Structures are given as structure tokens and as C-alpha cells.
Amino acid sequence: MSDDIPAAVTVEGVSRRFGTTDALRDCTLTIPAGAVVAVLGRNGAGKSTLLRAIVGLLRPDRGRLTVLGQPLNPSILPRIGYVAQQAPLYRNLTVQQTLRLGARLNPRWATDYAEHLVHTATLPTTARVGSLSAGQRTRLALAMALGKRPDLLILDEPLAALDPIARTEVIGTLMAEVADRGVTIVLSAHVVADIQHICDRVVVLAAGGIRLDAETDAAVAEHRIAVGAVRDLAALDGLPVVELRRDGNDFTALVHGTRTRDAGSVAWHSPTLEEVLLGYLRTAKPQPVEEVRVA
Amino acid sequence: MVTFRIDRRSGTAVYAQLVHQVRQAIRMGRLAPGDRLPTAREVAERTHINPNTVLRAYRDLEVAGLVEPRQGSGTFVREDLPPQPVDDPALRQALTAWLGKALEAGLNRSDIHTLVDVIAEELADSAPATDHEEPTAHVR
Numbered sequence: 138m139s140d141d142i143p144a145a146v147t148v149e150g151v152s153r154r155f156g157t158t159d160a161l162r163d164c165t166l167t168i169p170a171g172a173v174v175a176v177l178g179r180n181g182a183g184k185s186t187l188l189r190a191i192v193g194l195l196r197p198d199r200g201r202l203t204v205l206g207q208p209l210n211p212s213i214l215p216r217i218g219y220v221a222q223q224a225p226l227y228r229n230l231t232v233q234q235t236l237r238l239g240a241r242l243n244p245r246w247a248t249d250y251a252e253h254l255v256h257t258a259t260l261p262t263t264a265r266v267g268s269l270s271a272g273q274r275t276r277l278a279l280a281m282a283l284g285k286r287p288d289l290l291i292l293d294e295p296l297a298a299l300d301p302i303a304r305t306e307v308i309g310t311l312m313a314e315v316a317d318r319g320v321t322i323v324l325s326a327h328v329v330a331d332i333q334h335i336c337d338r339v340v341v342l343a344a345g346g347i348r349l350d351a352e353t354d355a356a357v358a359e360h361r362i363a364v365g366a367v368r369d370l371a372a373l374d375g376l377p378v379v380e381l382r383r384d385g386n387d388f389t390a391l392v393h394g395t396r397t398r399d400a401g402s403v404a405w406h407s408p409t410l411e412e413v414l415l416g417y418l419r420t421a422k423p424q425p426v427e428e429v430r431v432a
Numbered sequence: 433m434v435t436f437r438i439d440r441r442s443g444t445a446v447y448a449q450l451v452h453q454v455r456q457a458i459r460m461g462r463l464a465p466g467d468r469l470p471t472a473r474e475v476a477e478r479t480h481i482n483p484n485t486v487l488r489a490y491r492d493l494e495v496a497g498l499v500e501p502r503q504g505s506g507t508f509v510r511e512d513l514p515p516q517p518v519d520d521p522a523l524r525q526a527l528t529a530w531l532g533k534a535l536e537a538g539l540n541r542s543d544i545h546t547l548v549d550v551i552a553e554e555l556a557d558s559a560p561a562t563d564h565e566e567p568t569a570h571v572r
Contacts, residue, residue, distance in 0.1 A: 173482055308480040316473035316483035334438065334446050334481045354445060409443055 143206065145170040145289050145321035146191055151200030153186060153345075160186040161197065162345040168338070171319040173311075175332040177414055178342035184325040185222060187342065188291050191323065192219045205288055215244050218282030222293040224274040228267035232260050232277060236284070243285045251284030257306065271298035279307060283314065290314070292324040296331050308335055329411040339410070341417040349417045353410060360413050363390045365403030372400035380416040391416035433470050434463050438479050446481055450489035451496075458498060458509060469499060469507045 146168040153161040161183050168174050178184045189195040190202060193209045205213050226235055232255060240246045255262065258276035266274065275298045282290060290311070296304050312335060314320045326332045332339075339356055341349040349356065363373065367388050373381070377393040391413065397405040408416075434457045438446055457463040469490065476483035490507050493499045501507050534544055 171484075173484075305480050309477040312476035312480060312483055313473055316471070316476050330440070334440065334485070337482060337484055357445075407443070 142169040142171065144168060144203070145172070145205060146323065147201075147203045148187070148191070149201045151187075151190060151197045151202060153190065153195065153197045159345045161190065164200070164342075164345075164347050166340065166347060166350055168321060168323060170321050171315065172337040173315060173322045173335055174324070174338040174340060175336040176323060176325040176340045176342060177327070177329070177332075177418065178325075179418060182342040183345040184342055185293050186345075188219075188293050188323065188325060189221075192217055192291050194219075215285065216288045218285050218287035218290045220275070220278045220282050220290075220292045220295055222297075223271070224278035224298075226266045226274060226278055226281070229265060231263055231265050232269075233262045235266060235277060235281065239281050239284050245286045247284050247286050250286075251280045254280035254283060254310065257310075258303070272300060272303055275299060276303065276307070279310075283310070286318070288318075288320060290320055290322045290324075292322065294325050294327070296324075296326060296328070304331065311335070329414050333410045339414065341414060343418070343420075348420075349414075356413050357408060357410050359394060360408050360416075361392050361395060361397055362406045362408045362412060363392055363397070363403050364388070364406065366401070369401045369403050372398045372403045380420045433468070436470075436475055436479055438481060447485045447489040447492065450475075450486060451492050454489070454493055454498065458513070463509050465509050465511045465513045467509045468505075469509070471506055 144167050146166070148164050148166040151161055151164045152159065164183075164187060176184050176187065186195060190197055191204060193204075193214070202209050205216055207213060227238070230238065236248075236251055236255065239251060240248055255277065258273065258280070260269070260273055260277055266277065269277065275295060279292075279295065282292070295307065299307060308331075311322060315322065324332070333353070336353050339349065339351060339353050340347060351359070360379070365372065365388060367383060367386050370388060373390055373392065376396060376398070379391040379393055381388060381390045391408065434454070436450055436453055438449055442449065444452075454463065454469065463469075470478075472483035472486040472490070475481065475486045490499060490501070494501065494507075498510060498513065499507050500510050531544070534547075539547070
């Protein structure tokens with residue numbers, strides 16, 4: 138992904154405070170059009186807040202956002218598909234009624250496609266939303282978001298409630314959307330294995346700040362892991378150490394950059410994506426209080 | 433049509449796995465000159481990977497001269513592909529004999545793979561590479 142690709146989303150110095158908690162602090166981020174971006178972070182790190190800010194459900198205290206080339210405004214909302222955590226929908230409507238509502242509310246609604254997705258997910262069309270399982274609700278919410286034919290899809294933990302089969306089906310559907318229509322996808326996740334083969338970029342949030350924002354391949358290529366005896370720790374002097382863990386007489390360090398230094402017992406390795414992300418996630422200082430949710 | 437299998441536990445980058453599998457399929461005759469590769473969408477949907485990764489692999493294969501995109505109809509194994517030398521009977525015979533010795537000496541498959549990698553790296557270091565091999569990311 139290079140610089141000449143237009144941005145689907147730009148976030149510039151965005152901050153948001155809830156009471157005494159910095160939910161987002163000075164976040165700056167560019168999401169290239171057509172990219173699939175995973176946002177990772179521990180509970181309360183600010184993932185949902187960031188996604189809500191991007192779709193305009195939450196106004197930042199400071200900073201600027203552009204979405205699909207313009208400052209956030211109601212005219213671009215039809216081009217954004219958003220699925221919030223727990224996939225909120227009208228509980229008293231049936232699946233079929235929910236789809237009809239989608240058709241009525243969205244100018245670009247693709248009836249056949251939405252119905253196809255509901256059918257693939259084997260959702261009972263006459264069942265009320267309130268009676269669906271969490272996974273089924275997610276599938277319906279995704280069908281609603283995709284039925285809009287959005288240019289930008291914002292998905293808050295879309296895979297969390299899904300069983301392994303549903304997970305592969307949903308990922309297959311999302312990847313086909315990327316291939317067919319070049320849709321931009323921003324999704325939050327907890328499980329690295331879920332996202333590692335689908336993401337062009339990874340973003341790690343911690344305590345409301347962006348800890349890492351990198352192309353997936355570069356995130357792996359631009360880090361090294363050093364393992365050695367604690368007495369040889371001097372090998373790390375002056376190197377940008379992301380995380381250092383000791384285990385008895387041994388240490389394991391995640392180091393940013395490809396510079397390595399030989400010293401006695403120290404062995405250098407290329408990390409896996411999971412090792413890089415966990416290193417950043419573990420060194421994040423979690424907020425003492427839970428993320429405040431606004432209703 | 434060739435089916436890709438992604439090893440999610442392998443440390444090898446997915447696009448490198450795709451490149452490797454196309455090369456392998458061509459060498460083994462599973463893909464013949466003129467055959468169409470699956471589209472990025474087909475691969476992405478079936479193997480649940482990012483279509484951009486597939487396109488990147490196909491670009492690498494194109495640069496290596498193995499495949500060519502045809503406007504609007506997909507990516508094809510090149511018609512003018514030179515014969516692939518991998519099933520050279522003499523080489524196969526020599527390797528069979530060597531493998532027999534290695535197994536006899538107590539090496540297991542993993543030892544053998546490691547040894548092959550080490551020697552290949554030594555050779556690559558001592559002579560400038562002529563064949564453009566896929567940039568496999570070796571992890572650990």
C-alpha cells in the first residue's frame with residue numbers, strides 16, 4: 138500500500154474524554170482506501186470509541202476526522218456500514234422485517250445480496266431478532282451493513298460471537314467484498330489468529346493512544362526477538378526495546394527495527410505477527426477504570 | 433483449477449506460500465501453460481485471506497515470468513514457459529541415493545530440511561544468485 142492511494146479515513150489528533158478518563162488521546166491515523174485494517178487493544182483501550190468516532194456516533198473533544206474524502210457529515214452515512222458490538226437491532230422485528238427496514242432506510246440497498254447473506258447464514262426469516270443467538274444476530278447485522286453496499290465497513294468485534302464455521306463464512310464474504318468492490322474495512326478484534334491473514338494493516342490501541350500502526354508485513358519484518366541470558370542484557374543497550382520479559386536467568390525481548398547485536402548467549406529471531414502484537418498489547422498500561430459507554 | 437492451501441501455523445508469509453504453491457503446481461504439471469489461475473476473489477473467499485495478498489503473489493509470479501495477466505479474463509500460466517527442470521531423472525536419482533544415506537545416518541526429515549536450507553544459504557552467499565527464488569520469510 139503506497140502513499141498515492143487515497144485515504145478512506147483520516148484521524149488527526151483526535152482526543153475524547155469521558156469524565157476523568159482519556160478514552161482517546163491524540164490519535165492520528167490514516168486508513169488507505171481498499172485496505173483491511175484490524176484495530177487491537179485490551180478491554181477498555183478505546184477501540185469502540187475510535188470506531189464510534191469514525192462513524193460519527195461520538196464527537197471528539199479535539200482533532201479532525203475525514204471519511205471518504207470529506208469531513209464527517211450526514212451525506213456520507215449511506216456509504217458507511219457499521220456493526221456495533223453485540224450487533225444491536227430491533228428485538229421485536231422479525232428477520233424479514235429487519236431486511237425490509239434496511240430496504241426502506243438505505244438508498245443503495247441490495248435486496249438480493251442481503252437476502253443471500255441471510256440465507257447463507259441459515260437465519261430463520263420469520264423469527265424475531267430477540268430470539269436469535271448472539272452469532273445469528275451478528276450475521277443479520279452484517280447482512281444489514283453489507284446490504285447498504287457501503288464503501289467503508291466499520292465492524293466492532295464482528296467475529297467474537299461467531300462459531301468457527303460462521304467465522305470462516307463471514308471472513309470469506311468480507312474478503313469477497315474487498316475483491317469485488319474494493320470496500321475498506323476497519324474491524325476490531327481480540328484474537329490475532331482471526332485477523333492475521335486478512336489484514337493489510339494493524340493498529341494497536343492502549344489507554345486511548347495508538348501504540349502501533351503498521352502494514353501487517355512490515356510489523357513483522359521490522360521487529361526482532363532477542364532471547365538470551367540476563368547477564369548479556371547489555372546487548373540491548375541503545376536499541377528500541379518494546380517489551381522485555383525475564384524468566385529466571387533468561388530474558389526475551391521484542392525489539393523494534395532490524396538492528397541486532399551479537400553478545401554471548403543472545404540469539405536473534407524473526408517474530409510472528411502474534412508475538413509482535415502481544416508484545417505491544419502486554420506493555421500497554423491498561424486503564425484503571427473500564428471504558429465508559431455512552432448510551 | 434489449482435486449489436491453494438494456506439498453512440496458518442507456518443511462519444512463511446501467505447503471499448510467499450501462494451507463490452511457492454503455483455511454482456510447485458507448474459513443476460509438477462498440475463498447472464500447464466495456458467491454464468487460468470483462480471481469481472483473487474475466488475482465492476480470498478475460499479481460503480479466507482486478503483485478496484490484495486493474492487494479487488501480490490500473482491504480481492511476483494508475473495515478474496518471475498511464470499504467469500501473465502490477460503485483460504479482463506484473469507491470470508494465466510504463460511504459454512511460452514520453458515520446461516521446468518525439477519524432474520530431471522539424474523538429479524532425482526542422486527537425491528534418492530543421498531536421502532537413503534541421510535536416513536541411514538539417523539537424520540530425520542526436519543534435520544534434512546534444515547541441512548538443505550543451511551547449504552542452500554551457504555551456496556547463495558558464495559555465489560550471486562541467478563535464479564529468482566521467492567523471498568521466503570524464514571522464521572526461526
